[in-house]
Amino acid sequence: MVYPEPIERLIESLSKLPGIGRKTATRLTFFLLNAKEGYVSELSRNLLDIKEKIRLCSICFNITDLDPCMICRDPKREGHILCVVEEPSHMMVIESSNPGRYRYHILHGVINPIEGIGPEEIKIEKLKERVIQEGIKELIIATNPNMEGNTTAHYIGEILKPCNVKITRIASGIPVGGDLVYLDPLTIKSSIDNRRDM
Numbered sequence: 001m002v003y004p005e006p007i008e009r010l011i012e013s014l015s016k017l018p019g020i021g022r023k024t025a026t027r028l029t030f031f032l033l034n035a036k037e038g039y040v041s042e043l044s045r046n047l048l049d050i051k052e053k054i055r056l057c058s059i060c061f062n063i064t065d066l067d068p069c070m071i072c073r074d075p076k077r078e079g080h081i082l083c084v085v086e087e088p089s090h091m092m093v094i095e096s097s098n099p100g101r102y103r104y105h106i107l108h109g110v111i112n113p114i115e116g117i118g119p120e121e122i123k124i125e126k127l128k129e130r131v132i133q134e135g136i137k138e139l140i141i142a143t144n145p146n147m148e149g150n151t152t153a154h155y156i157g158e159i160l161k162p163c164n165v166k167i168t169r170i171a172s173g174i175p176v177g178g179d180l181v182y183l184d185p186l187t188i189k190s191s192i193d194n195r196r197d198m
Contacts, residue, residue: 007029007033010025010029010032011025011026011029012025013025014028014029053065055067057069057071057072059072059130060072060103060104060105060106061105061106061107061108061123061126062088062091062104062106063088071095071103071104072103074100076100077100077101077102077103078101078102078103079103079134080135080136080137080138081102081103081136081137081138081139081140082102082103082104082105082127082130082131082134082136082138082139082140083102083103083104083105083139083140083142084104084105084107084127084139084140084141084142084143084156085104085105085106085107085142085143086106086107086108086109086110086143086144086149086152087106087107087108087109088106090106090142090144091104091106094142102140105123105126105127105130106123107122107123107124107127107143107152108122108123109121109122110122110143110144110148110149110151110152111148111151111152111155112148112151119155119159122152124152124155124156124159127139127156127160128159128160128163131160131163131165132163136165137165137166138165138166138167138168139156139160139165139166139167139168140168140169140170141153141156141157141167141168141169141170142170145170145172145190153169171194172187172190172191172194173187173188173190173191173192173194
């Protein structure tokens with residue numbers, strides 16, 4: 001069935017969102033068509049706001065509407081430690097488990113030669129500048145424990161060797177409440193390799 005052009009255009013736009021196929025886009029379109037005008041106006045304002053008002057923090061590269069962001073402005077955070085993450089969403093996860101403790105540096109990606117992403121395409125050079133300028137004593141590298149995350153962590157370790165900074169990597173392994181029987185061999189190996197004293 002062919003819908004009127006404005007409906008077709010909205011279905012097409014919504015179906016470009018990640019995880020939204022044509023069927024879901026059609027359902028969302030008809031929800032919006034039947035919604036109150038105030039809701040649709042508010043939604044459209046909010047969509048415009050994230051494009052017009054959200055920017056990257058000039059210090060840590062977090063998404064923010066203020067520059068510097070609230071985390072970089074917080075004087076109570078540890079000033080000599082930086083936690084390095086891939087994306088703003090990763091920073092939010094760490095922040096939720098360690099609120100108000102660390103300052104961050106967000107790379108906005110990882111090294112991935114297959115996709116043509118090298119160190120120049122992410123915020124590694126800016127990280128090196130921060131380490132030197134801010135006198136950072138420790139970097140906690142919290143990239144994902146996959147091939148790209150490990151490659152990125154290793155690269156950061158190599159280029160920052162001359163900077164006399166302690167570089168640590170988040171541990172990976174068995175989750176709390178996990179059962180050894182159901183874990184894959186790489187997770188078990190990582191857990192054993194990252195063991196610590198009791």
